[in-house]
Amino acid sequence: MTLILMAMPIFKIPILLLFLLTSIPSISSHPFDPLSPLEIQIVTSTVKSKFTNIAQRLTFHYVGIEDPNKPAVLSWVANPRSPPLPRQAFVVVRANKQTHEFIVSLANGKGSIVSEHVYQGNGYPTLTLEEQEEAIEVSLKHQPFISSIEKRGLNISDVVGSVFSIGWFGEAQSETKRIVKVLFFYKESTVNVWLRPIEGIETTVDLDDMVLTELKDIHVSVMPSSEGTEYQASTMRPPFVAETKPILVNQPHGPSFVVRGHTVSWANWDFHLSFDMRVGVVISTASIYDIDQQKNRQVLYRGQISELFVPYQDPTEEWYYRTFMDAGEFGMGSSAVALEPHHDCPSNAVFFDAFHAGQDGTPVKLENAYCMFEKYAGDIAWRHTEAVIPGKLIREVRREVSLVIRTITVIGNYDYILDWELKKCGTIKLSVSLTGIMEGKTTTYKHESEVKEEIYGLLVAPNTIGINHDHFITYYLDLDIDGQENSFHKLKLKSFKTDGSTPRKSYWSVVSEEVKKELDARLRPTEPVELHIVNPNKKTAVGNKVGYRLIPGPMAIPLLSEDDYPQIRGSLCDYDIWVTPFNKSEKWAGGMYVDRGHGDKTITHITQQNRDINNKDIVLWHTIGFHHHPSQDEFPIMPTLTGGFELRPTNFFDRNPILKMRSP
Numbered sequence: 001m002t003l004i005l006m007a008m009p010i011f012k013i014p015i016l017l018l019f020l021l022t023s024i025p026s027i028s029s030h031p032f033d034p035l036s037p038l039e040i041q042i043v044t045s046t047v048k049s050k051f052t053n054i055a056q057r058l059t060f061h062y063v064g065i066e067d068p069n070k071p072a073v074l075s076w077v078a079n080p081r082s083p084p085l086p087r088q089a090f091v092v093v094r095a096n097k098q099t100h101e102f103i104v105s106l107a108n109g110k111g112s113i114v115s116e117h118v119y120q121g122n123g124y125p126t127l128t129l130e131e132q133e134e135a136i137e138v139s140l141k142h143q144p145f146i147s148s149i150e151k152r153g154l155n156i157s158d159v160v161g162s163v164f165s166i167g168w169f170g171e172a173q174s175e176t177k178r179i180v181k182v183l184f185f186y187k188e189s190t191v192n193v194w195l196r197p198i199e200g201i202e203t204t205v206d207l208d209d210m211v212l213t214e215l216k217d218i219h220v221s222v223m224p225s226s227e228g229t230e231y232q233a234s235t236m237r238p239p240f241v242a243e244t245k246p247i248l249v250n251q252p253h254g255p256s257f258v259v260r261g262h263t264v265s266w267a268n269w270d271f272h273l274s275f276d277m278r279v280g281v282v283i284s285t286a287s288i289y290d291i292d293q294q295k296n297r298q299v300l301y302r303g304q305i306s307e308l309f310v311p312y313q314d315p316t317e318e319w320y321y322r323t324f325m326d327a328g329e330f331g332m333g334s335s336a337v338a339l340e341p342h343h344d345c346p347s348n349a350v351f352f353d354a355f356h357a358g359q360d361g362t363p364v365k366l367e368n369a370y371c372m373f374e375k376y377a378g379d380i381a382w383r384h385t386e387a388v389i390p391g392k393l394i395r396e397v398r399r400e401v402s403l404v405i406r407t408i409t410v411i412g413n414y415d416y417i418l419d420w421e422l423k424k425c426g427t428i429k430l431s432v433s434l435t436g437i438m439e440g441k442t443t444t445y446k447h448e449s450e451v452k453e454e455i456y457g458l459l460v461a462p463n464t465i466g467i468n469h470d471h472f473i474t475y476y477l478d479l480d481i482d483g484q485e486n487s488f489h490k491l492k493l494k495s496f497k498t499d500g501s502t503p504r505k506s507y508w509s510v511v512s513e514e515v516k517k518e519l520d521a522r523l524r525p526t527e528p529v530e531l532h533i534v535n536p537n538k539k540t541a542v543g544n545k546v547g548y549r550l551i552p553g554p555m556a557i558p559l560l561s562e563d564d565y566p567q568i569r570g571s572l573c574d575y576d577i578w579v580t581p582f583n584k585s586e587k588w589a590g591g592m593y594v595d596r597g598h599g600d601k602t603i604t605h606i607t608q609q610n611r612d613i614n615n616k617d618i619v620l621w622h623t624i625g626f627h628h629h630p631s632q633d634e635f636p637i638m639p640t641l642t643g644g645f646e647l648r649p650t651n652f653f654d655r656n657p658i659l660k661m662r663s664p
């Protein structure tokens with residue numbers, strides 16, 4: 001009982017609503033509920049007790065739930081008043097320079113180790129926030145480093161550091177130590193440190209020993225002026241951009257969603273909402289109520305980010321290694337920032353805290369880690385004006401009110417705003433908005449006319465180059481369209497010639513292809529195609545297969561050569577679409593251990609098994625991408641750039657599911 005209580009999220013909602021919630025009959029905890037602080041404590045102390053006389057550091061890199069098996073989860077969801085499933089946690093620690101994986105049982109509120117395994121492959125777990133801080137501190141206190149800074153006439157107390165993962169460039173496994181580089185920036189007259197890098201000096205820190213292993217003082221770079229780099233309103237003088245008058249989002253009767261534990265009901269949707277230190281928000285066991293069939297129908301078993309790959313395109317000595325895998329290396333969840341009410345989310349939003357394990361195993365609270373709100377932005381759900389009927393004017397309009405779940409992850413200089421949006425028509429829309437600060441590289445050039453060589457980007461300010469890079473984001477989408485057995489169909493739009501019996505010479509029509517195997521599902525569409533996930537065993541009343549369609553997001557094409565190391569690790573961008581048969585342990589498009597990993601367990605390798613995907617429980621992986629050639633408008637901070645994709649019901653319903661909807 002304690003565990004069930006602890007599993008309640010701490011969210012801030014009006015007292016009145018809290019009162020209403022408590023009057024709803026209780027429900028046992030959902031199998032995907034994130035670990036509560038108490039559970040984290042139990043799990044990590046159980047693991048710690050295995051390492052009693054450890055000589056070196058014991059650091060926790062991942063602590064999260066171990067997913068129960070899918071059939072058990074589905075039968076619990078079908079009957080949520082049944083007893084909770086046994087809780088287990090999955091844990092990754094570093095100890096004695098080894099990566100240990102544990103599964104810990106939480107049965108009866110006590111921790112016990114179910115399995116223990118030393119990972120022998122290449123690559124390392126996600127960096128902890130604490131070890132990044134330590135690596136910076138070790139560097140800043142290193143006397144030869146201080147001398148190097150002083151030699152440049154800079155003030156050590158104005159130097160800040162940031163940790164950069166260094167990828168993998170063909171070294172043997174025995175040579176790929178768990179090391180990072182620390183790079184330095186100058187905060188002397190601006191908070192926008194990313195545009196004031198101290199180039200030509202870097203340290204290398206071994207994270208397992210937490211020692212500085214190398215100081216490189218290569219050259220003295222120019223320091224761009226701090227002028228115009230500030231972005232805090234309090235530091236700016238008029239004129240300001242024309243103000244708009246206040247806009248209020250006002251829901252006089254409160255939100256129309258109900259949150260029980262981590263389970264959410266809103267309009268016709270029911271789903272589970274969780275948060276994970278590696279991937280951030282996880283939406284699972286989502287179903288939609290069909291008013292015609294008068295039942296909930298399954299849509300999504302689990303959806304989350306799988307990986308985010310950001311290769312910079314400057315191959316020179318001090319930049320070549322910047323090829324980040326943000327989820328696996330830095331943690332999209334543990335790097336989530338506290339959302340600011342009224343600004344990061346509108347005034348009608350409800351905020352949720354999340355918990356993850358700190359490096360030492362103690363629970364760390366991430367306040368306002370994600371928010372949920374109903375969005376009405378003046379859009380229309382459907383409408384028609386009918387003027388053709390004499391003497392009658394018909395106008396029917398429905399407002400589009402949707403539900404948004406938002407989290408924001410900040411990895412160093414970059415901010416990723418990650419939204420899930422559920423619509424009453426059944427559409428699920430996922431979007432990524434990029435903002436934050438570009439990573440500036442210093443140069444002696446002050447004007448574009450002086451530039452006579454390759455600079456791998458654009459001169460965005462005097463002495464500052466914005467370096468070209470990409471953002472590739474792979475989503476893991478275990479769709480269960482009206483049941484588990486699904487198929488992937490490519491509906492190709494083809495041109496046809498007519499037989500000449502009318503003046504028309506051509507038309508297009510649809511040629512459907514059932515995809516049978518994993519390798520055939522991989523796709524980078526170059527011709528018009530509709531991508532359907534269907535349930536071949538369920539048909540509409542008129543006989544169409546029920547399904548959902550992927551309306552793909554922005555597609556970017558990998559431009560690195562196939563044999564380039566970042567491309568091997570980041571092969572998740574080789575295709576926009578991948579489909580695999582469901583396997584609980586296959587979730588990571590870039591591999592499980594990506595820091596310094598060799599890219600040998602990516603989605604490329606997973607799909608090489610070329611398994612059957614026809615009429616099976618399948619998973620859709622969708623990679624969206626942004627090529628980013630910086631522009632001056634993005635200096636000194638970038639206006640948001642948004643991209644996303646939709647999953648849209650396609651013959652899922654027998655007719656418009658929101659036909660019988662009244663506008664609120």
Ligand SMILES: *[C@@H]1O[C@H](CO)[C@@H](O)[C@H](O)[C@H]1NC(C)=O
Pocket residue numbers: 155156157158
């Ligand atoms: C360095 O910065 C500190 C803190 O801002 C300041 O107190 C100190 O006077 C500075 N030293 C020099 C040499 O500018």
Ligand SMILES: *[C@@H]1O[C@H](CO)[C@@H](O)[C@H](O)[C@H]1NC(C)=O
Pocket residue numbers: 583584585586
């Ligand atoms: C699931 O995937 C893992 C790793 O690819 C593999 O070892 C395991 O055998 C797979 N399980 C099933 C049931 O296919």
Ligand SMILES: [Cu+2]
Pocket residue numbers: 434469470471628
């Ligand atoms: Cu970018």
